[in-house]
Amino acid sequence: MGVLGCFTAVRGASARWLRQHVPCRAWGQQASPGRSYASGLPQTPPTFGFLIDIDGVLVRGHRVIPAALEAARKLADSNGCFRFPVVFVTNAGNCVPQVKAQDLSDLLGVQVEPEQVILSSSPLKFFSKFHDKQMLVSGQGPVVDHAWNLGFQNVITVDELRQAFPILDMVDLERRPKDMPPLTTDFPPIEGVLLLGEPVRWETNLQLIIDVLLSNGNPGTGLAVAPYPHLPVLTSNMDLLWMAEAKMPRFGHGTFLLCLESIYRKITGKELKYEALVGKPTITTYQYAEFLIRKQAERCTRGGPIRRLYAIGDNPVTDVYGANLYNHYLQKNGKGEVQECYEEIKKKQGPPMAERCFSILVRSGVFDPSMKQKETTFHGHRDFIFDPSLLEASFVVADVHEAIQLVFCKEGWDHV
Amino acid sequence: MGVLGCFTAVRGASARWLRQHVPCRAWGQQASPGRSYASGLPQTPPTFGFLIDIDGVLVRGHRVIPAALEAARKLADSNGCFRFPVVFVTNAGNCVPQVKAQDLSDLLGVQVEPEQVILSSSPLKFFSKFHDKQMLVSGQGPVVDHAWNLGFQNVITVDELRQAFPILDMVDLERRPKDMPPLTTDFPPIEGVLLLGEPVRWETNLQLIIDVLLSNGNPGTGLAVAPYPHLPVLTSNMDLLWMAEAKMPRFGHGTFLLCLESIYRKITGKELKYEALVGKPTITTYQYAEFLIRKQAERCTRGGPIRRLYAIGDNPVTDVYGANLYNHYLQKNGKGEVQECYEEIKKKQGPPMAERCFSILVRSGVFDPSMKQKETTFHGHRDFIFDPSLLEASFVVADVHEAIQLVFCKEGWDHV
Numbered sequence: 077m078g079v080l081g082c083f084t085a086v087r088g089a090s091a092r093w094l095r096q097h098v099p100c101r102a103w104g105q106q107a108s109p110g111r112s113y114a115s116g117l118p119q120t121p122p123t124f125g126f127l128i129d130i131d132g133v134l135v136r137g138h139r140v141i142p143a144a145l146e147a148a149r150k151l152a153d154s155n156g157c158f159r160f161p162v163v164f165v166t167n168a169g170n171c172v173p174q175v176k177a178q179d180l181s182d183l184l185g186v187q188v189e190p191e192q193v194i195l196s197s198s199p200l201k202f203f204s205k206f207h208d209k210q211m212l213v214s215g216q217g218p219v220v221d222h223a224w225n226l227g228f229q230n231v232i233t234v235d236e237l238r239q240a241f242p243i244l245d246m247v248d249l250e251r252r253p254k255d256m257p258p259l260t261t262d263f264p265p266i267e268g269v270l271l272l273g274e275p276v277r278w279e280t281n282l283q284l285i286i287d288v289l290l291s292n293g294n295p296g297t298g299l300a301v302a303p304y305p306h307l308p309v310l311t312s313n314m315d316l317l318w319m320a321e322a323k324m325p326r327f328g329h330g331t332f333l334l335c336l337e338s339i340y341r342k343i344t345g346k347e348l349k350y351e352a353l354v355g356k357p358t359i360t361t362y363q364y365a366e367f368l369i370r371k372q373a374e375r376c377t378r379g380g381p382i383r384r385l386y387a388i389g390d391n392p393v394t395d396v397y398g399a400n401l402y403n404h405y406l407q408k409n410g411k412g413e414v415q416e417c418y419e420e421i422k423k424k425q426g427p428p429m430a431e432r433c434f435s436i437l438v439r440s441g442v443f444d445p446s447m448k449q450k451e452t453t454f455h456g457h458r459d460f461i462f463d464p465s466l467l468e469a470s471f472v473v474a475d476v477h478e479a480i481q482l483v484f485c486k487e488g489w490d491h492v
Numbered sequence: 493m494g495v496l497g498c499f500t501a502v503r504g505a506s507a508r509w510l511r512q513h514v515p516c517r518a519w520g521q522q523a524s525p526g527r528s529y530a531s532g533l534p535q536t537p538p539t540f541g542f543l544i545d546i547d548g549v550l551v552r553g554h555r556v557i558p559a560a561l562e563a564a565r566k567l568a569d570s571n572g573c574f575r576f577p578v579v580f581v582t583n584a585g586n587c588v589p590q591v592k593a594q595d596l597s598d599l600l601g602v603q604v605e606p607e608q609v610i611l612s613s614s615p616l617k618f619f620s621k622f623h624d625k626q627m628l629v630s631g632q633g634p635v636v637d638h639a640w641n642l643g644f645q646n647v648i649t650v651d652e653l654r655q656a657f658p659i660l661d662m663v664d665l666e667r668r669p670k671d672m673p674p675l676t677t678d679f680p681p682i683e684g685v686l687l688l689g690e691p692v693r694w695e696t697n698l699q700l701i702i703d704v705l706l707s708n709g710n711p712g713t714g715l716a717v718a719p720y721p722h723l724p725v726l727t728s729n730m731d732l733l734w735m736a737e738a739k740m741p742r743f744g745h746g747t748f749l750l751c752l753e754s755i756y757r758k759i760t761g762k763e764l765k766y767e768a769l770v771g772k773p774t775i776t777t778y779q780y781a782e783f784l785i786r787k788q789a790e791r792c793t794r795g796g797p798i799r800r801l802y803a804i805g806d807n808p809v810t811d812v813y814g815a816n817l818y819n820h821y822l823q824k825n826g827k828g829e830v831q832e833c834y835e836e837i838k839k840k841q842g843p844p845m846a847e848r849c850f851s852i853l854v855r856s857g858v859f860d861p862s863m864k865q866k867e868t869t870f871h872g873h874r875d876f877i878f879d880p881s882l883l884e885a886s887f888v889v890a891d892v893h894e895a896i897q898l899v900f901c902k903e904g905w906d907h908v
Contacts, residue, residue, distance in 0.1 A: 137659070139672070216665060243553070246742040248692040249632060256555065256737060276664040278694040278751075283743050290740060298739030300860070316758065321672060323714030324706060326662040327699050331755055335694075338754040339747055342732065345869035444716070453761035 124384040124487055125161035125369035126151070126480075127362070127399070130180070131168065132390030132441020133476050137320035140183045141440050143475035148184040150480045156186045161372040161382060163365050164188065167196040167313040167355045167394060169273030169329060171217055172225050191368065196313035196329075196355030197272050199364050200226045202421045203310060203352050210264050211310075212237060212288055214281050215272035222272055232266065234281050237288075241296055244287055247279040259296060266293035268351070271311040271336075274329040282336055289340065289348075302344055308351035314457040315355075315394055319442040330457060337458060353459060356389075357398025359405050360421060362433065366402075367425040384487075385433040388479045390441025392467045393456035399435035400466045406430055436479045437469035445472070540800040540903055541577035541785035542567070542896075543778070543815070546596070547584065548806030548857020549892050553736035556599045557856050559891035564600040566896045572602040577788040577798060579781050580604065583612040583729040583771045583810060585689030585745060587633055588641050607784065612729035612745075612771030613688050615780050616642045618837045619726060619768050626680050627726075628653060628704055630697050631688035638688055648682065650697050653704075657712055660703055663695040675712060682709035684724040684767075687752075690745040698752055705756065705764075718760055724767035730873040731771075731810055735858040746873060753874060769875060772805075773814025775821050776837060778849065782818075783841040800903075801849040804895045806857025808883045809872040815851035816882045822846055852895045853885035861888070 128134065134144040152158050164180060173190040180188040207227040213219050214234050223231045238245045240260045242253040266288050275281040287295040289309075290302040315328035340348040354360045366385060373382050385402075389395020410428045422428075437443055454462040473479050484490045544550065550560040568574050580596060589609040596604040623643040629635050630650050639647045654661045656676045658669040682704050691697040703711040705725075706718040731744035756764040770776045782801060789798050801818075805811020826844045838844075853859055870878040889895050900906045 137662075137668075137672075138670075241738075243737045244742075246553070246736050246738070247690050247694075250692075252553075254554075256553075274663050274695070276666075276693070276695065278663075278698075279690070279692065279743065279748075282694075282747075282751075287738075287740060296739070320662050321659045322657075322662070322703075323712070324703060326660075327695065327755075331698075331758075332695075334754055334758055335698075335751040338750055339743075342747075342750055342871070343869065453759065455758070 121373070122160050122487070122489070123382060124386060124483065125163070125366075125373065125382050126483070127163055127165045127365050127369075127385060127387040128476065129356075129387075129389035129391070129395050129441075130164055130166040130176075132319040132443075133388060133438055134164075134180070135183060136441065139321065141475065143440065143477035144184060146477040147475075147480045148186045150477070150484070152186040156181075158186065158192075161369040163192050163194055163368050163372075165194045165356060165361065165365050165387070165389075167315045167318075167328070169196040169215060169222075169313045169355070171195070172222055173198070192372075194361060194365055194368065196315075196361070197222065197226055199354040199358075199360035199421065200228075200270075200310060200312060200352065202360070202364075202424060206268055206270075206308065206310060206351075209267040209308075210293075211268045211270040212266045212285065213270045213272060214275050214285060216275050217273075219272055223270060228270060231270065232264075234275065234284050237263075237266075237284050237295065238280060241284075241287075244284055244295060245280050247283065248277075261296070263294075263296065266295075266307065268308040268310065271309065271329070271333070273313055274327070274332045278332060278335065281332075282339060285336060286339055286343065290343070304344070304346050305349060309348065310352040311350050311354070313355040314353065315391065316455045316457075317391075317442060319390065325442050333457070350459065353457070356391075356394045357401055357456070357460065359402055362387075362398060362402035362405075363421050363425070363428065366428055366430055370429060381429060383429075383431045385430050386436055386479070386483045387433060388436045388438060388476055390438050390443050392437060392443055392469070393454065393460075396435040396437050396469045397456060397460065397466045399433050399470075400468070403433040403435075406433055434470040436482065437472045438475050438479055439472070440475045537789070538576050538903070538905070539797060540802060540899065541579070541782075541789065541798050542899070543579055543581045543781050543785075543801060543803040544892065545772075545803075545805035545807070545811050545857075546580055546582040546592075548735040548859075549804060549854055550580075550596070551599060552857065555737065557891065559856065559893035560600060562893040563891075563896045564602045566893070566900070568602040572597075574602065574608075577785040579608050579610055579784050579788075581610045581772060581777060581781050581803070581805075583731045583734075583744070585612040585631060585638075585729045585771070587611070588638055589614070608788075610777060610781055610784065612731075612777070613638065613642055615770040615774075615776035615837065616644075616686075616726060616728060616768065618776070618780075618840060622684055622686075622724065622726060622767075625683040626709075627684045627686045628682045628701065629686045629688060630691050630701060632691050633689075635688055639686060644686060647686065648680075650691065650700050653679075653682075653700050653711065654696060657703075660700055660711060661696050663699065664693075677712070679710075679712065682711075682723065684726065687725065687727040687745070687749070689729055690743070690748045694748060694751065697748075698755060701752060702755055702759065706759070720760070720762055721765060725764065726768040727766050727770070729771040730769060731807065732871045732873075733807075733858055735806060741858050749873070766875065769873070772807075772810045773817055773872070773876065775818055778803075778814060778818035778821075779837050779841070779844065782844055782846055786845060797845060799845075799847045801846050802852055802895070802899045803849060804852045804854060804892055806854050806859050808853060808859055808885070809870065809876075812851040812853050812885045813872060813876065813882045815849050815886075816884070819849040819851075822849055850886040852898065853888045854891050854895055855888070856891045 173193040176193045177188045177190040208229055210230045211228055213223050213231045220231055240263050242257050246252055289306040291297050291299055292303045293307055313329040316330035317325035318328045320326050337348045369382055387399035406428055567576055589606040592609045593604045593606040624645055626646045627644055629639050629647040656679050658673050662668055705722040707713050707715055708719045709723055729745040732746035733741035734744045736742050753764045785798055803815035822844055
């Protein structure tokens with residue numbers, strides 16, 4: 077893990093230490109001693125950090141939200157280096173962190189490092205027992221790089237599977253094989269399914285994933301009885317909807333998963349199970365975010381403890397629900413959770429250190445306050461209970477700039 | 493409706509009448525007086541007719557099933573003209589009857605007329621109150637021709653809608669608009685949705701259909717509350733699965749509908765409703781099939797009444813369920829059904845005349861007899877109750893040739 081953006085809005089020993097030890101990617105350019113926020117700051121480093129969602133908070137589709145530029149100016153110094161621990165936590169999955177970091181840097185005019193970007197899939201790094209398995213990977217864009225980046229060494233794409241078994245993909249009349257191709261017999265059995273993000277051609281992906289599950293990884297064969305439990309399915313990003321330029325929300329990976337779950341249930345009469353389900357609102361994502369925030373803080377402020385996390389997002393069932401769920405987890409001091417993966421991650425990155433995680437809901441994205449009273453439909457994933465208290469944000473504000481101002485005020489940094 | 497293939501396996505007055513009045517498309521070539529089946533036949537014309545499914549019964553994917561050729565030889569004379577009333581009842585929807593009839597003629601070596609082909613969508617001809625509405629049509633292949641063929645005069649394809657509102661279709665990163673296109677404001681409001689068969693790019697079709705329903709036909713706008721009841725949705729073909737060359741069944745239009753229903757329910761908390769749902773196993777399709785069989789019989793045998801229908805198919809939840817459901821309807825003499833459309837069709841084509849409809853299940857397609865004992869999962873559509881008695885075929889045979897032989901034996905035509 078490299079050195080991240082750090083906080084230059086500190087003075088005295090911390091500031092000197094920063095100048096000596098912390099190479100901002102443009103760390104060669106040190107913060108100007110004359111910059112306005114350098115006066116009147118508390119001596120102690122911040123004991124809080126930010127988890128900031130991207131779509132609907134910083135951008136809508138290709139457009140940057142103006143308030144995001146103001147927020148970035150508040151969070152960074154005049155050299156574009158972050159002055160507070162910040163991670164960008166997105167459920168977008170069809171990219172690699174390097175690309176997302178570069179996109180954010182370009183859009184916001186600040187220096188975002190790949191280690192500040194948590195993609196929906198990032199916690200899959202911890203599921204190492206599947207990393208050497210033959211995994212069918214679904215998604216779009218550079219899915220093989222993406223899977224490799226997470227540690228998966230043997231992946232097969234849906235398109236490769238389709239080419240090996242062309243008679244499986246029959247929905248598109250134009251793509252059906254004209255002749256009966258010879259049967260493929262030497263294809264390696266698939267040992268698990270890795271769903272990284274919404275693919276294109278859902279009909280093909282849904283069909284081939286179902287084929288793999290019903291055939292126990294040998295889609296050229298037909299089994300009299302589909303195995304159950306089925307092969308392990310690891311999944312990231314369960315967002316049903318997200319907000320782009322259109323006036324109504326767009327389908328996310330959660331909509332694809334909903335289709336997959338519905339088809340599996342209809343065909344087999346049983347529920348599709350996930351061996352891993354990561355990304356907001358799962359605890360795994362927040363565990364990982366806290367870990368990265370702590371690392372930033374340790375590197376930049378000589379171990380200043382991070383006690384409060386502020387999670388800013390636009391989606392009640394993703395950002396608010398997740399932050400509140402993690403807050404519950406923190407209240408229990410990371411105990412009482414039974415999912416094996418939480419313990420595994422805890423073992424690898426240490427127990428949680430934060431005391432609270434606050435949820436801040438912005439109105440610049442998918443959340444429509446006019447729907448609040450009418451809304452009785454839970455857009456969260458099937459595997460998360462509908463608990464209305466988890467959908468109640470700690471704070472509701474107009475946009476990310478207001479959110480940052482609120483936190484600064486609450487934390488006594490409002491003179492920054 | 494033109495003159496259809498007819499039955500030349502009759503003698504005496506009927507045969508003379510046939511020779512004089514019935515122009516087999518090759519009616520110029522009269523049946524050879526010396527052909528083997530011409531001897532020992534009953535004097536009366538047949539009082540039964542066939543409804544034959546196509547996929548899994550006559551063909552699997554591109555391959556004709558050998559038994560289908562034998563069956564065709566039994567059903568037709570040496571000139572390839574049908575000797576019995578036969579309609580081909582398929583739930584395939586992405587074509588027009590002319591093309592399907594030609595395909596069948598080529599595959600089976602018999603003369604199949606377009607009027608002998610009942611597509612899943614064919615009963616939509618009777619839903620005339622929607623024929624002048626602005627309908628969004630989903631499917632693949634020549635969907636506009638297909639809709640026109642059924643009487644719909646104002647259709648818009650999903651692709652046309654996508655081009656008018658490019659910011660709606662956001663799943664495929666490659667197809668997202670690079671710049672913010674100008675808003676379309678003069679697009680005619682959509683008044684209904686016509687789902688003819690499984691489309692390609694399900695993500696696009698699902699998204700745009702949901703947009704149309706949630707926006708009450710104006711997908712560029714965003715409504716605070718989605719209208720309910722939503723715009724009328726007319727649908728044909730609800731087959732969940734069908735059998736092609738692969739060892740496991742393939743997705744049909746029913747799988748697409750399942751996705752659409754699941755997404756609509758998840759987003760709105762309400763059920764998607766169909767104003768029309770046609771194709772097997774609905775009664776509308778069998779009403780129409782009986783009507784066409786009666787027309788064939790009337791034209792070819794001076795009004796010989798058709799009393800028994802034999803429905804041959806490979807799919808328990810489609811072919812068997814549908815035939816049994818229609819048999820119940822016949823037992824009640826076409827009474828007791830409340831759906832408006834049944835009455836409408838009855839008004840247009842007369843009451844049912846048949847007394848029984850038998851279901852014959854073949855093992856050459858999607859039906860897997862080894863699954864029978866284990867099968868507890870209903871693959872029928874949501875709107876059809878799971879009644880195990882409706883899934884019990886009158887007869888189960890190996891293939892369509894055995895099915896024809898069985899009927900001939902039962903009807904006393906086994907010397908044919």
